[in-house]
Amino acid sequence: MTNARARTAPLGPDFVTLERFIGTLMELGELAAGISMAPKLKLIMRPMVARLARDLEAAGCALYIYRPQTRKLELLVGEGTPDKGPKISLGEPVELHWAREDAFPFDPRSTSLAEPVRAFVAEYGASLAGFGMGAWLPLAVQGQVFGLILLGDRLTGLPYGPLELNILSVAGRQIAGGLYNRAQQAERALAQTELLRYHDYLQTLHSSLKAAFIHDVLVKEAVALTNARQGLLFTYDDRTDELELAQAFPARAVTGRIGDRYPVGAHWLAPVVREREPRIYQALEVPSDLECLSVAAVPLMVRRGSARDAMPDTDLAEMGVAGVLCVFDREKGRSVTNFTDDDLEALGSFAVTGGAAIQNARLYEQATRDGLTRLYIRHYFDQRLAEELAKASLTGLPVALVMLDIDKFKTFNDTYGHQTGDQVLREVSQVLARNVRDDVDVPARFGGEELLALLPETGLDSAAEVADRIRRAIADHAVPDATGTLLQVTVSVGVAVYPAHGHDAASLIAAADLALYASKHGGRNLVTVYSPELAATQSH
Amino acid sequence: MTNDLHVQVRKESSYAVISTDGYINNVGGEKVGEIALGLVDEGYRDLILNLEKSNVVNSIGVSILIELVERIQDVDGRLYFCNLTKVIAKTFTIMGLAGVAGIVATEAEAVAALAAPQGA
Numbered sequence: 001m002t003n004a005r006a007r008t009a010p011l012g013p014d015f016v017t018l019e020r021f022i023g024t025l026m027e028l029g030e031l032a033a034g035i036s037m038a039p040k041l042k043l044i045m046r047p048m049v050a051r052l053a054r055d056l057e058a059a060g061c062a063l064y065i066y067r068p069q070t071r072k073l074e075l076l077v078g079e080g081t082p083d084k085g086p087k088i089s090l091g092e093p094v095e096l097h098w099a100r101e102d103a104f105p106f107d108p109r110s111t112s113l114a115e116p117v118r119a120f121v122a123e124y125g126a127s128l129a130g131f132g133m134g135a136w137l138p139l140a141v142q143g144q145v146f147g148l149i150l151l152g153d154r155l156t157g158l159p160y161g162p163l164e165l166n167i168l169s170v171a172g173r174q175i176a177g178g179l180y181n182r183a184q185q186a187e188r189a190l191a192q193t194e195l196l197r198y199h200d201y202l203q204t205l206h207s208s209l210k211a212a213f214i215h216d217v218l219v220k221e222a223v224a225l226t227n228a229r230q231g232l233l234f235t236y237d238d239r240t241d242e243l244e245l246a247q248a249f250p251a252r253a254v255t256g257r258i259g260d261r262y263p264v265g266a267h268w269l270a271p272v273v274r275e276r277e278p279r280i281y282q283a284l285e286v287p288s289d290l291e292c293l294s295v296a297a298v299p300l301m302v303r304r305g306s307a308r309d310a311m312p313d314t315d316l317a318e319m320g321v322a323g324v325l326c327v328f329d330r331e332k333g334r335s336v337t338n339f340t341d342d343d344l345e346a347l348g349s350f351a352v353t354g355g356a357a358i359q360n361a362r363l364y365e366q367a368t369r370d371g372l373t374r375l376y377i378r379h380y381f382d383q384r385l386a387e388e389l390a391k392a393s394l395t396g397l398p399v400a401l402v403m404l405d406i407d408k409f410k411t412f413n414d415t416y417g418h419q420t421g422d423q424v425l426r427e428v429s430q431v432l433a434r435n436v437r438d439d440v441d442v443p444a445r446f447g448g449e450e451l452l453a454l455l456p457e458t459g460l461d462s463a464a465e466v467a468d469r470i471r472r473a474i475a476d477h478a479v480p481d482a483t484g485t486l487l488q489v490t491v492s493v494g495v496a497v498y499p500a501h502g503h504d505a506a507s508l509i510a511a512a513d514l515a516l517y518a519s520k521h522g523g524r525n526l527v528t529v530y531s532p533e534l535a536a537t538q539s540h
Numbered sequence: 541m542t543n544d545l546h547v548q549v550r551k552e553s554s555y556a557v558i559s560t561d562g563y564i565n566n567v568g569g570e571k572v573g574e575i576a577l578g579l580v581d582e583g584y585r586d587l588i589l590n591l592e593k594s595n596v597v598n599s600i601g602v603s604i605l606i607e608l609v610e611r612i613q614d615v616d617g618r619l620y621f622c623n624l625t626k627v628i629a630k631t632f633t634i635m636g637l638a639g640v641a642g643i644v645a646t647e648a649e650a651v652a653a654l655a656a657p658q659g660a
Contacts, residue, residue, distance in 0.1 A: 039636070039639050039640045040610075040613050040640065041610060042610075042613065042614050067607060074611075076614070186603070186606070186635065189634050189635045189636065190599045190602065190603075190635065192634050193599070193602070193630070193631040193634050193635065194599065196627070196630055196631070196634070197627050197631070200626070200627045200630075220595070220596045223563070223596065223598070224596050224597070224598045224599075225598075227565070227598045227599055227600055228598075229565065230563075249563070249596070250544055250562060250563050251544075331565055331566045331598065331600050333566065333600070334566055334570070335566075
């Protein structure tokens with residue numbers, strides 16, 4: 001039968017052959033329609049490859065799938081070939097040329113794909129023994145490459161004729177169409193996830209008033225949503241006209257440190273701050289240590305003197321800059337590319353929500369933090385203490401108070417002036433804040449040079465350890481006066497724990513205060529844990 | 541400026557656990573993919589990908605992970621994701637990964653799922 005057809009091939013296809021090929025295309029069309037939904041690509045491709053090989057009487061047939069991330073063609077399924085095969089690497093020019101001009105099959109000697117495929121066959125010919133290579137079929141549609149089908153020599157010994165090549169062409173487009181739909185579906189799903197991510201971002205952003213948390217969320221989401229390599233957030237202080245590096249993602253994205261401040265005047269982001277407009281920078285416009293191809297930067301806008309959102313129709317004159325959000329190097333496939341106006345538009349959504357969130361956090365901080373020490377104010381501390389005691393009464397877990405007083409603070413003021421006194425108070429407060437748990441403990445200014453730390457779920461031994469760590473850290477920290485002379489500072493510390501030493505806020509504070517004064521009377525630079533004997537001594 | 545994704549691999553007798561720490565973008569995703577496929581080549585067909593310390597995955601990273609799932613399926617292997625953030629778990633579900641790869645809360649759950657007979 002094969003011989004009979006081989007004999008008739010030069011005279012044109014017979015009806016039986018045509019009918020068979022129409023059947024092939026119908027079945028492939030049916031299967032290809034399922035490609036976009038198939039959970040396992042391999043399972044749906046295997047019968048297609050088998051059908052092609054059988055109906056075209058090919059010695060073998062292998063379907064390679066194109067992996068855009070690695071720019072490689074990888075064997076997915078084979079009929080009459082090894083099931084595990086080598087990869088074909090495609091460079092950018094080959095892929096583009098192939099997609100534009102060579103979507104139609106097939107003669108290996110005439111297409112621009114010839115060289116890499118010929119090299120592939122030469123290198124891996126042994127593993128494809130007996131496969132030959134009668135034709136190949138690029139799976140391309142809409143200018144995109146999705147894969148490649150390699151067909152072995154025909155069993156008839158004849159070359160592939162015009163009819164077979166046309167049938168292959170239609171089959172290739174059917175399969176490529178299915179793969180295209182699958183890719184489109186994946187892209188739609190990705191777009192859907194981006195909307196979902198943005199929704200989640202808004203919820204997360206508004207779930208906290210902590211500046212550090214808000215900065216972190218802003219940078220990470222901006223980086224993820226724009227497919228950027230990394231991102232930086234600067235907050236802007238219009239009183240000093242300075243930018244402060246507030247967050248970087250990934251953490252090592254920048255050579256500076258979080259908290260570093262830069263005068264706007266000479267800074268590369270000055271145009272964004274001054275003009276209050278988003279901007280795309282090219283590599284030469286940014287400091288070389290950033291090592292990037294392009295940067296998209298948007299100002300985070302906020303209505304002056306208000307925590308309300310900056311609405312798009314708000315007059316720009318009423319708006320201030322709360323910060324600048326930058327993303328670096330937009331990823332595209334395996335490489336990076338320049339940002340576009342679309343990216344600036346996407347980042348623009350952060351300008352509104354991010355600016356308001358930063359402003360809200362600033363107002364919250366102003367309302368809860370002491371201006372000199374940056375510790376929490378007494379009112380906030382009292383509130384948190386009441387909350388923690390209420391919680392402790394339900395859980396049965398202890399709550400500790402550590403109270404500090406700077407030794408001979410009056411001497412610093414009298415000897416070196418109030419400015420140095422303020423500096424001592426500021427630095428001691430910072431040491432305290434660094435030695436308690438972020439977002440758990442509450443370091444506060446109790447009044448004058450007295451400081452407090454509320455330690456939730458902390459027992460006596462742990463509290464005493466923390467208190468002594470703080471005392472030692474302060475004693476080790478010299479404070480420079482106005483002339484640069486280093487001053488030694490010590491603190492006296494008292495510790496009390498709920499419920500053992502006090503049954504409510506007032507009695508607990510009184511207990512810590514008594515312990516603190518025991519440290520003072522004991523010679524200063526000491527930690528004293530409250531005991532009933534102290535109260536007895538005091539009453540005498 | 542390079543990607544600083546850290547990857548740790550723990551090999552057990554019948555499965556391997558890949559734990560990531562950092563941003564999963566194109567560079568990070570490819571690193572994970574290479575390590576996972578290297579394990580497959582070593583004979584590990586069952587893998588657990590623990591993303592506890594990777595709370596940012598961009599869409600290119602997601603695409604690479606989807607590709608990885610397909611390639612592990614090609615060798616009849618199994619891949620379980622665990623410790624995903626809420627957003628990443630939702631993303632994987634929308635992308636159809638939930639149907640072809642396991643998404644579980646913890647590494648212990650992934651191990652238990654792998655221990656169960658296939659199809660159970």
